[in-house]
Amino acid sequence: MVSYAPPDTFSLRADFLRMASRGRKLARPGFVLQAMKAAPDAPVRVGYTATKKIGNAVARNRARRRLKEAARLTLGDMGLTGMELVFICRQETATLPFTALCQNLKTALREVSQ
């Protein structure tokens, strides 16, 4: 297995609001993706969201961590640049098989980066 560092994250509330209002939205089993183009050579920046709809704090943490790990692996594989992404957890994020989650992520990212 190849080692990838996790992508840069953003944490400002303003960034999340901007992505929510103007980003391109894509719903897939296991997550919802919001994407925006940035400067073409800039590194990819990512944010994660888990709402209370998912469950209690333990369930939210687990869903976010799986999504984070999936994003780390697939983004490292694809080597994208110049994108800003927000991943929103859904209820099946914690239960979907990990390989399926990664596969869904890959196809969604491909569609968004065209």
Next chain:
RNA sequence: CCAGACGGUUGGACGGCCGCUGCCAAAGGUAACUUUGGUGGAGGAAAGUCCGGGCUCCACGGAAAUACGGUGCCGGCUAACAGCCGGCGGGGGUGACCCCAGGGACAGUGCCACAGAAAACAAACCUCCUCCCAGGCUUGCCUGAAGGGAAGGGUGAAACGGUGCGGUAAGAGCGCACCGCGGCCUUGGUAACAAGGCUGGCAGGGUAAACCCCACCGGGAGCAAGACCGAAUAGGGGCGGCCGGCUUUGUGUGAAAGCAUGGAAGCGGGAGUAUUUUCGAUCCGCCGCCCGGGUUGGUCGCGCGAGGCGUGUUGCAAAACACGUCCCAGAGGAAUGGCCGUCCAGCGCCCGCGAGGGUGUGGACAGAACCCGGCUUACAGGCCGUCUGGAUAU
């Protein structure tokens, strides 16, 4: 062995690959930082945010009182508590044990539905009685009047204490015995209270999670507390420089004309107030430097503490003290993980008389957010100890 009571404890194990984060060290780099290595990294409830504290800011002469809120048998523990421990009283259970907001109803006010004659201050619905009075006669009964009584019936959660015997016309603490209740005394206990004796024949309902009274406790808000740093933009104040249409006026200079002047007012021009016109109101150039406030953000607060573990002493215990030893998470759209394998409990199915074997499934409640002490609530299963009732064997 079965059923149960109480208390404690635990909250899967090992490994592989890839990550996150605090600290330490080394190397590189002016630095931000990067790389490598080492090391630490969720809970018994981290939860609910219900009490009590520490800490911080605010308020305030010290403080006390009123109001409001809380607590409420007794003694102890504690920094403190609505907590804990040990007692007492009441209730439940065959028992181990469990449950209880458990001060005051002679300070005052209120309430007590329905039923019932009557619900608190006196009475009598059905009824019981005829000693006493009058009348009648069949001479021991009837009728009437006048009374006596509250035992029995009935209503209710509750009806001037209960049961029994005596007593009586019938009855009544009227008398007696026992129980209950009040008062006094003695003994035991720090106390709540208990036991015993004497005495009163019964004083007089319940409700204070109704107001209230009494005693004790409490100033308010919270780490988004609070402290510091502080970019860009806009706005505030100050200083300096420069440019500028017209008029009036002030000031300076000068004998005067004049010259200087961002001091002041007006005109003009411009700006925007949804649009057009008119009127009215408001505002007023550029550059540089400095000062103060301060938003996003950053740093601190923030991990040595009423600290954990072990041993000993005191104490029935809660706990206290002494000695030794350890340093044990610090995130910030929020780290403490993701994926996989092997195993171990548990559970299902199959095989076997059985010990057991095979196979599948498979680990609850739940995530630190300033920190402690409690309480409450959630929780698959495992383990340990003490005790009770029953069964069997000896």
